[in-house]
Amino acid sequence: MEDVMAGDELVRRYVxxxxxGGSTDEIVGLYAxxxxxxxxxxxxxxRGHAAIREFYAVLEPLDREAELVTSRIIGTRxxxxxxxxxxxxxxxxxxxxxxxxxxxxxxxxxxxxxxxGPDDLxxx
Amino acid sequence: MEDVMAGDELVRRYVxxxxxGGSTDEIVGLYAxxxxxxxxxxxxxxRGHAAIREFYAVLEPLDREAELVTSRIIGTRxxxxxxxxxxxxxxxxxxxxxxxxxxxxxxxxxxxxxxxGPDDLxxx
Numbered sequence: 001m002e003d004v005m006a007g008d009e010l011v012r013r014y015v016x017x018x019x020x021g022g023s024t025d026e027i028v029g030l031y032a033x034x035x036x037x038x039x040x041x042x043x044x045x046x047r048g049h050a051a052i053r054e055f056y057a058v059l060e061p062l063d064r065e066a067e068l069v070t071s072r073i074i075g076t077r078x079x080x081x082x083x084x085x086x087x088x089x090x091x092x093x094x095x096x097x098x099x100x101x102x103x104x105x106x107x108x109x110x111x112x113x114x115x116x117g118p119d120d121l122x123x124x
Numbered sequence: 125m126e127d128v129m130a131g132d133e134l135v136r137r138y139v140x141x142x143x144x145g146g147s148t149d150e151i152v153g154l155y156a157x158x159x160x161x162x163x164x165x166x167x168x169x170x171r172g173h174a175a176i177r178e179f180y181a182v183l184e185p186l187d188r189e190a191e192l193v194t195s196r197i198i199g200t201r202x203x204x205x206x207x208x209x210x211x212x213x214x215x216x217x218x219x220x221x222x223x224x225x226x227x228x229x230x231x232x233x234x235x236x237x238x239x240x241g242p243d244d245l246x247x248x
Contacts, residue, residue: 041201070205072222072239077165079222079239081194081205098196098203100224100239115196115203115224 004107007073011101014109015082018059019066027056032108039114040097063087069096076103094122128231131197135225138233139206142183143190151180156232163238164221187211193220200227218246 005013010030017027028049031037037052038045046055064086071080083096097116104110129137134154141151152173155161161176162169170179188210195204207220221240228234 040198042198070222072241072244074164074166074239074241077239079203079224081222098194098205098222100203115198115201117196117198120196 004105006107007076007078007103008071010103010107010109011071011073011078011080012068014101015066015068015080018064018082018084020059020062020064024053024056024060027059028053030109031112032104032106032110035108035110035112037112039112040116041113059086061088076105077101078103092124094124096120128229130231131200131202131227132195134227134231134233135195135197135202135204136192138225139190139192139204142188142206142208144183144186144188148177148180148184152177154233155236156228156230156234159232159234159236161236163236164240165237183210185212200229201225202227216248218248220244 014030031049031052034048035052036045036047037055039055046052064084066082066084069081069083071078078101079098081096081098083094086093095116097114097120100113100115101109102111138154155173155176158172159176160169160171161179163179170176188208190206190208193205193207195202202225203222205220205222207218210217219240221238221244224237225233226235
């Protein structure tokens, strides 16, 4: 039986995995089975592990790192700013979203909305 | 007839008013009549202008300033980090929430959730 992760631990672990510290399956494993992901906000939400896996799988082949800039965590709700840097084909991309998450009592993410627009994505 | 404010303009104006650049009524005027405010997240939501006015009225007597640190705005949805400094009775308090807002087509705030905890409040 897994330990229940507290919100701050979950957020740190999420950013670590996004930054290349783990597999797509490990990222998906942070989500509840029927979780809903909306990234960026305004896009069609993805529901459930299969749709969420498809979303994160694009990260797997990329050389990448991520850094948690600041987080606000209150019980089962969190908002945090982080920076993800990816390198592929000689290009470097920085993206810095504000993510909003809600967790369930089992310490799994039940909803995630990522706030970012074209201005928050820098190609160099 | 008022012009419809775009999301980025609304967020800038909100922070300006919070920081002492206007009255409680001007803050309340940024909200739709049936808007819902949850500050901090996890507290009982306040619905409608009267409840929202009561919430912001506590700011009015305080010497204060506010600064928008960073914002992510996509259409009618926004997340932003700001810092509010208040001075009263010889004490200075800094609070730095991440606010999440949704706007309606008339450019009014329909929902606001403020993410902050005890660690995000500094008394000095």
